[in-house]
Amino acid sequence: MTGDPVTPEPARSRRRAGRWRDQLRALAWLVLIWNLLWGDFSWGNLVGGVLVGGAVLLFFPLPPVTFAGRLRPRALLVFALRFAGELASASANVARIAVRPGYRPRGAIVAVRLRVRTDLNLALTAEAISLVPGTLIIEVDRDAGVLHVHVLDVRGPEDLADSRDRILAVERRIVRAVGSAVELRRVQTDSVERRPAP
Amino acid sequence: MAGTLADWLAAACLLAGALLSLAAGIGVLRFPDTLARMHAATKPQVLGVLLLLLGVALRLRTPSDLGMIALVGVFQLATAPVAAQMIGRAVYRSGRVDPDLLDVDDLTER
Structure with missing residues (x-):
C-alpha cells in the first residue's frame, strides 16, 4: 500500500506517508461501520466495505485534519x-x-x-x-x-x-x-x- | 437473574428517555422564540435518545443489534449539533430573533 515514493526530501515523503496512514485509518473505520450496518462480520462484508469505503474516500476527499497533539x-x-x-x-x-x-x-x-x-x-x-x-x-x-x-x-x-x-x-x-x-x-x-x- | 436485572434497568432507561422526550416536546410547544425552542428540540432529546437506545440495547442483548445501536448513538451525537447550528444560524440571519428576550447579544457588533 506504500508504493515506495522515492522523493529526495525526507519531510515530504514523511508527510505523504502520514497522509496514507490517515487514509488507511479512515478506510478501516468505514469498513467497520459498513460491517456494523450489515449486522455481522463476514468476508463478503469486509470486501464490500473496502470497496465502498475506498469509493467514498476517492470521490469525497476531505481536507486533512492537522492533529498535532496526542491522546491522553x-x-x-x-x-x-x-x-x-x-x-x-x-x-x-x-x-x-x-x-x-x-x-x-x-x-x-x-x-x-x-x-x-x-x-x-x-x-x-x-x-x-x-x-x-x-x-x-x-x-x-x-x-x-x-x-x-x-x-x-x-x-x-x-x-x-x-x-x-x-x-x-x-x-x-x-x-x-x-x-x-x-x-x-x-x-x-x-x-x-x-x-x-x- | 442477570437477565431480569438488565430488563429492569432497560425499563428504567426507557421510561427516563421517554420522560425527557416528553419534556422536550412540551418545551417546543411552550418556549417563546425559535432559539429557545431549539434548546428543547435538540437537547433533552440527545440524552433522551441515548437513554432509549441504552434501554433497547439492554433488552435486546444480541451483538448485531448492539452494533447498530452504537452506530445510531454515534451518528445522533455527531449530527445533532450540525443541524442545530444550521437552524440557529438561519434563524439569526433572517432576523427572526426577538431582541426583548435576549439579555446580551454579542453578535450584533458584527
Whole structure:
C-alpha cells in the first residue's frame, strides 16, 4: 500500500506517508461501520466495505485534519465523565424549565473566544457545547476562533460570566485530552491570568 | 437473574428517555422564540435518545443489534449539533430573533 515514493526530501515523503496512514485509518473505520450496518462480520462484508469505503474516500476527499497533539487516556476519561454529568444535569434543567408553569426563560448570545484556534479544537468544542442543553451555537468565526453561543435561561450578568467560564472549561478539558503540549500550556496559563473576566 | 436485572434497568432507561422526550416536546410547544425552542428540540432529546437506545440495547442483548445501536448513538451525537447550528444560524440571519428576550447579544457588533 506504500508504493515506495522515492522523493529526495525526507519531510515530504514523511508527510505523504502520514497522509496514507490517515487514509488507511479512515478506510478501516468505514469498513467497520459498513460491517456494523450489515449486522455481522463476514468476508463478503469486509470486501464490500473496502470497496465502498475506498469509493467514498476517492470521490469525497476531505481536507486533512492537522492533529498535532496526542491522546491522553486519563484526561479523555475526565472529559467523558464531566460531559456525561453536564449532559444529565443540563437536560434535567432544561426539562424543568420547559414544564414550569408561567415561566418565560430569557436568553443571551455571548461571544466566546477560544484560546486554541485549530480547526480540530474548534469543531470538538463546538460539538461538545452544542450537545449540552442550554447552550446552542449560532455562529462560528473560524478565522478568529470565536464561538457565538445562545444561552438559555439567563437571569443576570453573573449567569453570563458563568456560562463563558463553562465553555472555556470545556475547551480546556478537550485540549487536555487531545491537545499538544504547546496548546496545553496556552490553555493553562490563560486560565490563571484571566481572572477579572468581562 | 442477570437477565431480569438488565430488563429492569432497560425499563428504567426507557421510561427516563421517554420522560425527557416528553419534556422536550412540551418545551417546543411552550418556549417563546425559535432559539429557545431549539434548546428543547435538540437537547433533552440527545440524552433522551441515548437513554432509549441504552434501554433497547439492554433488552435486546444480541451483538448485531448492539452494533447498530452504537452506530445510531454515534451518528445522533455527531449530527445533532450540525443541524442545530444550521437552524440557529438561519434563524439569526433572517432576523427572526426577538431582541426583548435576549439579555446580551454579542453578535450584533458584527
